[in-house]
Amino acid sequence: MLIAGANIEPFFIYPKQFFKKIYYYLCFSKKSRMILTIDVGNTRIKSAVFEQNTVLETSVFLKETLEESIEKIFKKFSNIEVLVLSSVGKIDEKGLDFLFGRIKIHVIDRDQPFPFQNNYATPNTLGIDRMVLVAGAVLQFPAQNRLIIDAGTCVTYDYVDQNDVYHGGAISPGTRLRYEAMHNYTAKLPLLELEDIEKVVGNSTSNSMHSGVVNGLTFEIDGYINAIKAEKENFIIILTGGDANFLAKRLKNTIFANSNFLLESLNSLYQYQINND
Ligand SMILES: Nc1ncnc2c1ncn2[C@@H]1O[C@H](COP(=O)(O)OP(=O)(O)O)[C@@H](O)[C@H]1O
Ligand SMILES: CC(C)(COP(=O)(O)O)[C@@H](O)C(=O)NCCC(=O)O
Ligand SMILES: [K+]
Structure with missing residues (x-):
């Protein structure tokens, strides 16, 4: 039965869903x-x-x-x-x-509907942010292999295949953590702020640290992409997070950089969830 353009089940069969859909219809048709x-x-x-x-x-x-x-x-x-x-x-x-x-x-919590099959061995410990990124990639880039890299406090790598099966990925320290770890766990290394550095061969303590963090992470990301591309074809690679714009220009691989990708994914996942509740 169709009521006023909303796809609504008869309320005598599913009363809760009926009123929920009426509510969403009234809210979201504005x-x-x-x-x-x-x-x-x-x-x-x-x-x-x-x-x-x-x-x-x-x-x-x-x-x-x-x-x-x-x-x-x-x-x-x-x-x-x-x-x-x-x-x-x-x-x-x-x-x-x-x-x-x-x-x-x-x-958003992990018991809600998500548009992918989750094959992570410990789904109850998977970060909600990673689940949202994967959902956003599936909804925005259908029918292709996707790798989502989020360079935030940690750098997360998430692989979801063209059949919308999520397999997992990797977690490593982000730029700030790398600088802080070197400072906190040594006697002599200063605490530095992230800096754009052209040199690979650092000729001072600070240049060596910048090269280690910036080139280290750039090589890691390119290396990770190359390793996964060697196994699978037809890939889109999305780079997001606080350091996405800084890192994007340094990478050799073609990537789609969007520092708002998680926020956009929250919007598209929400639309998906209210339609699949
Ligand atoms: N104004 C800023 N304050 C803190 N971190 C920043 C800022 N601008 C860029 N960054 C970078 O963004 C990273 C944090 O990214 P973000 O995606 O916000 O992390 P999270 O989602 O984990 O909170 C830090 O490693 C830092 O290098
Ligand atoms: C790996 C993270 C710390 C990344 O957080 P962020 O850098 O985005 O702040 C977060 O996704 C998390 O707490 N994950 C739980 C472990 C897991 O995903 O397996
Ligand atoms: K992250």
Whole structure:
């Protein structure tokens, strides 16, 4: 039975689904509906406001300023109806108590529907951020092998094949962790900030450290891509995370760099989940 354009089951058979679909239909048939997506990583919180699939604004903030940053966004975009949250950091929906009763909050968790088959041997320990990235890659790039690389606090590599089966990947330290580890676990090495370096042969302590971090990670990423490409064909490689733009220009492989990919994936996964609930 079709009611007002919404694909709705008769309510006497599925009363809960019926009212849920009516609710979503009324919410999302409005032209101006906006969605706020929030990604809580281990270093920073990233957010984006979407109207359909268009990003209106993105911001980055630390967990200490979560409430004021979100209030600022709500002041500017009063049509936000849903907040979609994924968190691997130390904030969960309790950190959003100040929004209670004001908007719908959709927290991504691993029991919800995802558009791929998960073959990770420990699915209950798989990072929610990685699951969102894989979902985004499957929804945005159908019917091809995909490798998603997220260069954040850690660098994560995630491989999902052309049949939408997720196999896993790799986790290694991100740039900041590499600099901090060298400083924290030695007597003599200073704590440096990430720097663009052309040299491969570092001629000082700082140049050697920059070369080790920057070239080390670049070679790692190219090496990882080459190793996986040697086994599979027809690949798209997506690079995202706080260091994506910095790293993209250094890589030899052709990649699709998009530092908002996780925020965009939250938007597309949310649409998928409300249609498959
Ligand atoms: N303003 C910034 N503050 C902190 N890290 C930054 C900043 N700009 C770029 N970065 C880089 O981004 C990385 C963190 O990326 P991000 O994707 O935000 O991590 P996470 O999702 O783990 O919080 C750091 O390794 C750092 O090199
Ligand atoms: C590997 C991560 C720490 C990456 O987090 P990020 O760098 O994005 O902050 C996160 O995805 C996580 O906690 N994963 C759990 C372990 C796993 O994915 O197997
Ligand atoms: K990451």
